Each structure stands twice: as structure tokens, then as C-alpha cells.
Amino acid sequence: MDIELLQAQVGLWNLTYSYLKTMSLKCALDLGIPDAIFNNGQQMTLSQLHSVLLLPPSKKSHLYRLMRLLTHIGFFIEKNASACSEPVYGLTAQSLLVIEKNESANMLPYVRFCLLNKWLKSSLYISDWFLQDSKESPFELTNGCTLWEITSREPAVNKMFNDAMVSSSSLFNDYIVRHGDYIFKGIESLVDVGGGKGAMAEVIAKNFPHVRCTVLDLPHVVCDNPNDGIVKYVSGDMFSYVPPANAVFLKWILHDWSNENCIRILRRCKDAIPSREAGGKVIVLEAVVGLTSAMISEEPQLLFDMLMFMVCEGEERDENDWKYLFKEAGFTSYKIICTIGFSSIIEVYP
Structure with missing residues (x-):
């Protein structure tokens, strides 16, 4: 042979x-x-x-x-x-990374959430999804509702999701602290859109006290968060309104949504910030397909892309895709300021 x-x-x-x-x-x-x-x-x-x-x-x-x-x-x-x-x-x-006692970088909640049967079961029906002329994701077809509907009505799943998002931020927090002088220079206020329990916002507020941080998220996400700390929590819908601030932070939000919905979100963000001359900007933390830091392959980006269309309407995007979204939302320019692992920090200017 x-x-x-x-x-x-x-x-x-x-x-x-x-x-x-x-x-x-x-x-x-x-x-x-x-x-x-x-x-x-x-x-x-x-x-x-x-x-x-x-x-x-x-x-x-x-x-x-x-x-x-x-x-x-x-x-x-x-x-x-x-x-x-x-x-x-x-x-x-x-x-x-999955040790319960590892406080600095514990990815266990994230991995556990991703290995729920609801996710795994959906992957068995990707081919069936391709054969149907349906806008529903494989996750919807399998579970009878969207991920966001499940998290809104099942407290246990909602907690798992929020804990997963907190744990996924841990490795980026250190980078934000070390390089934040550049990222947050001249910023007095920041809104973390879809910031969940405020893990990232708290890191920013503690290490850069000149930045007043607000988290915007859905009512069932922020309802139990106290408003007497260094981070303010606002209940709302990012498709309708983003509170005014010098800067808006979007961490792994846009990859969950279609181009049309991304443009809607970005337009609300643009409405919330001042002109570029006055220091306004949107800070986006997302994968830019094809861009990775040393020793990191492109494969995780492509696997995440499959996950996005399996679970929701989103996708992982290359630089041309991002450029299109920013332009359609009314922004004048953008700059990829660094790449961490397989994600990048992009500054977008009105």
C-alpha cells in the first residue's frame, strides 16, 4: 500500500x-x-x-x-x-488553568460551561442545520430556544454563563493592567457593554482610578450586583441605548451577532461617545482571523467561528470584515493596537 x-x-x-x-x-x-x-x-x-x-x-x-x-x-x-x-x-x-484554587487564572468555569450537554448535543446536528433553510442556529433547533433565552429564564445556567465569562477574562486582566496606561490615557469614564458581573470593569477601576467605570447588561445579569462600589451597574439593552462615556468597551460581544446586529450595537456605542478630538473611542477585544501572537495557531479562531454559528448568529471576522462593520456604523478609522493570544485589541474612532 x-x-x-x-x-x-x-x-x-x-x-x-x-x-x-x-x-x-x-x-x-x-x-x-x-x-x-x-x-x-x-x-x-x-x-x-x-x-x-x-x-x-x-x-x-x-x-x-x-x-x-x-x-x-x-x-x-x-x-x-x-x-x-x-x-x-x-x-x-x-x-x-482548570484548578479550582488557581485564583489568578482559573478557566474551569469556562470549560465546564462549554462542555454542557446543551452545547455538545447541538454539534451533532450541524449537517441537519445546513440542509434546512432556517435562520435558527443548530443550538436553537436542538434546544428549542436561543442561548440568551435559556440564560434569562434558567438562573443556574445564567450563573454558569456569567462565571464562565468572568473566568475567560482572567488572562486578559493582567495585560490590561500592564498596558492600560496607553489604552486608558485621557479617559475619565468608560462603559463596559455586556460586561456581566463586572470583572473586567473592576480591574480597570482599581488600577486606573481616574476612569469611572459602568457596566451595561441585561436586567437578569446585573440585578444582584451592588451599586455602592467602584463600578456602577446599569440595566439595559445595548441595541437600544448605551450610557454616555468617553469610551465604550466591547469584550467578546460582537462575535455573538450578525453583521446587521453588530452595526446596530456599534451605532449605539458611537452615539454614547464624544468626538475623536474630545477623546472618544470604542475599545473592541475580539479575534481578528489571521492575526495571532507568537506560538498561537489560527486553528482556535476557526474553531470559535464554528462555535459561533452553531450556538448563535455570530462569527469570527478578519480585518476586512471588521473594517466593513466600523465603516457601516459611521466610524472614520480604527487601529489594531495589539494581539493577545488569538484575540486583538482594536481602537475604533468616531
Whole structure:
């Protein structure tokens, strides 16, 4: 058999069964494996892990096979691979991101939310969605309602969503603190549109006290947030009104929406800020497809793009797409000021 065909077959198998990587990750989180290793001094033998997890004796060999795969894909590390001794597992940078006690960068709420059955089930019906002339997303067709409808009527899912958004901000908070002198120079007031529980706004307000921060979000999102702190919370709809400020901040908001709705949101933002000469601007944190920082591939951007049309009406956009939206919303210019991982900070000027 041709060697190229054998390689192609292996590649096809790898692609076909890649979903088992995701399911193995979900299994590890459900069992609490990363936290168990962390609580044991960041290393653990197979026997120790099997005992702490309280698994039946018959599952020990299967636990080894699960850990072998997760070690192979880089989620854990095997510290002792000799043939005569038991494996000793440790944490990698990836697994440290899902440790409950990791206050500086805990992505566990985000990953747990993304692995809900509501999301996973939707991915099984993408091909059915393509065959239907429907504006509903695969998520809507599968669950009978939009993600936003679920979060508005199911408090538990709403909390999971907001916690996920807070955890997804953690890695960007440090960058904002280190580079905020440039980003927030001359700004006295800022509205974080769709800012949820205010995690990003609080970081900005604490580290740049000259900036008065307001969070605008839907009533069920901000209803429990106190208004006696350093961040003010306003209940409202970004499609109708954005409170006036020197600057408006949009973090991972526009990728949830169609071009038409993005233009509506951006126009409300433009209405809220002064002229460029007076320091007005919109700060957008989004992926710019094709732009990534060092050592980051474009693949996560493309995977997020699939997620956007699967769950909602949104998409990940390249620079020409962003340029079109900004122009149609009435802005005169924009500047991509930096790229963090696979997301970029874009300043948009009226």
C-alpha cells in the first residue's frame, strides 16, 4: 500500500476520533483529577489517584488508559515513565488553568460551561442545520430556544454563563493592567457593554482610578450586583441605548451577532461617545482571523467561528470584515493596537 495512503488513513482516524480528546477532558474534570493532583503537591502515582478518586478496583487499568491519552495530548505530564515503576502524574500549564484554587487564572468555569450537554448535543446536528433553510442556529433547533433565552429564564445556567465569562477574562486582566496606561490615557469614564458581573470593569477601576467605570447588561445579569462600589451597574439593552462615556468597551460581544446586529450595537456605542478630538473611542477585544501572537495557531479562531454559528448568529471576522462593520456604523478609522493570544485589541474612532 502507498505510504501516503497509510498516512492519510492515520490522519483521517485522528480527525474522526478527536472528539474523544474532548470527552476525556470532560471526564477528567468530572472526576476532579486535576484538583486531586494539585492537592497532593502537584504529583501523584496512579495508585494514589485511583484511591483518592474512590473508583472501583476494576477501573484502575481504565484510569491508566485515560491518563495515558491525556498525557499524550499534553494535558498532564508523566514524571516517571520507567518500565519497572508506577507512573507519576503531574500538572502542565493547561491543567493548571482548570484548578479550582488557581485564583489568578482559573478557566474551569469556562470549560465546564462549554462542555454542557446543551452545547455538545447541538454539534451533532450541524449537517441537519445546513440542509434546512432556517435562520435558527443548530443550538436553537436542538434546544428549542436561543442561548440568551435559556440564560434569562434558567438562573443556574445564567450563573454558569456569567462565571464562565468572568473566568475567560482572567488572562486578559493582567495585560490590561500592564498596558492600560496607553489604552486608558485621557479617559475619565468608560462603559463596559455586556460586561456581566463586572470583572473586567473592576480591574480597570482599581488600577486606573481616574476612569469611572459602568457596566451595561441585561436586567437578569446585573440585578444582584451592588451599586455602592467602584463600578456602577446599569440595566439595559445595548441595541437600544448605551450610557454616555468617553469610551465604550466591547469584550467578546460582537462575535455573538450578525453583521446587521453588530452595526446596530456599534451605532449605539458611537452615539454614547464624544468626538475623536474630545477623546472618544470604542475599545473592541475580539479575534481578528489571521492575526495571532507568537506560538498561537489560527486553528482556535476557526474553531470559535464554528462555535459561533452553531450556538448563535455570530462569527469570527478578519480585518476586512471588521473594517466593513466600523465603516457601516459611521466610524472614520480604527487601529489594531495589539494581539493577545488569538484575540486583538482594536481602537475604533468616531
